[in-house]
Amino acid sequence: MQRTPIIAGNWKMHKTTEEAREFAHAVRSLTPKENMDTVICAPFTSLDALVQELEGYPIAVGAQNMHWEESGAYTGEISPGMLTSLGVQYVIIGHSERREYFAETDETVNRKAKAAFAHGLTPIVCVGENVEQREGGKTKEWVREQVLRAVEGLSSEQAKQLVIAYEPIWAIGTGKSSSAEDAQDVIAFIRSTVEDGFDAQVAAQVRIQYGGSVKPDNIGTYMEQPDIDGALVGGASLTPESFLKLLEGARGGKK
């Protein structure tokens, strides 16, 4: 099964709208078109500008969160329909920073994943263990639970289109990336978990990224792994130079 690799930048809480426009100008015509999905997940305030600046170029735009309801008394929240009306195509759901600082739970992740599909958005669902869980040998047990709770109630057709990002929390923003072999091991396990939740066909199609201190000089080693279909990248996605080098490095790893 040939899966299209997907590289997504997650800008987190970085860049004004003007800075986002400048970035888009710098990268749009240089981004490789063939056989790779490229996404920038930006703060809400830059989404509209990015969609406009990147129209006709091979870079899709994603949000970093959303609410699951269509509308209502949820001060400060953004609905799925608000995102699609801008032309946003992806949404990160359940990033560990949202789970840690903003009370995101497996239940809200599941609601958001369903809402994303109901609106034609592709969810990038994040899972991953913390350092205590890793050291206690609990990584697989933990991510299995996160994955199964996230996909509960999705149809097989939806699950096939899902993107899962495996991001060990201890590797995020620390410079301590997981080895490519360790990441492959957990990601193959996540794929078998999807098979348990659905079937082998769904598991063969779901795309699973690695995230956590991915840089231009190590992305190729992840992309060489059979079950790793891309990366969710924070810090190294913030400058046009580094972002373009990531894409180059990713292409080199997936021949």
Ligand SMILES: O=C[C@H](O)COP(=O)(O)O
């Ligand atoms: O969403 C991205 C991850 O949190 C990874 O961030 P990082 O590449 O800065 O380690």
